[in-house]
Amino acid sequence: MAVLVHSSRIQAPLEAVFEFHLDPANLARIQPPGFGVRKLEVPVRIESGAEIRLAAAAFGWVQAWHVQVEAVLPPHGEPRRAALIDRALASPFPYFRHRHEFMEEGGGTWMRDVVDFDPPGGRIGAWFWPGAWLVMKVMFTWRHRRTRRLLEDGL
Structure with missing residues (x-):
């Protein structure tokens, strides 16, 4: 299993x-160029148990995703x-679980994405893992920068 972690600070509550x-x-607003969401079936609001179906384009290749929200943990503690936790039920990855973690600090928020996944393609796919x-x-x-811009600039 592989893990990808990306963190950034956003000057917003x-x-x-x-x-x-x-x-x-x-979701569509923060996707980088070339990674557009072509078809999106989502609930009105993200909540535990919600399912999201989308077709995401990457480098001209459209990939179907079916994701279930495992948990929505509203702001709490000191x-x-x-946090939000979602898991792919169907995707290009044999296993894909994504934790969106948020922590308040000094008038801003640390945002951290932690993705646990198995690269697609088994042993052959492992050869391409550095590129993936x-x-x-x-x-x-890109998604973190775009989120920061939208929230800090009030767009």
Whole structure:
């Protein structure tokens, strides 16, 4: 199993960052160029048990995803934290679990994505893993920057 972690700080309140992630329309807003969401079937609001179906394009290749939200943990505790956890029921990856973690700090919010996954393609896919990891890292870097811009600029 592989793990990808990406963190960034957003100068916005925890509640605003968390609420942004509960709105499924924001998924398409934060996708990098070339990684568009072509078809999106989502609930009105993200909640535990919700299912999301989408067709995501990457480098001209359309990939079907079926994701279930395992948990929605609203802001709580001290320091204040929140999280969303989703797992792919069907995707290009044999296993894909994504934790969106948020922690309040100094008037802003630390946002961390932790993705546990098995690379597609089995042993053959493992040879291509460095390239796949780089693509995922670039995608999460873009998504974090875009989220920061939307929240900090109030767009």
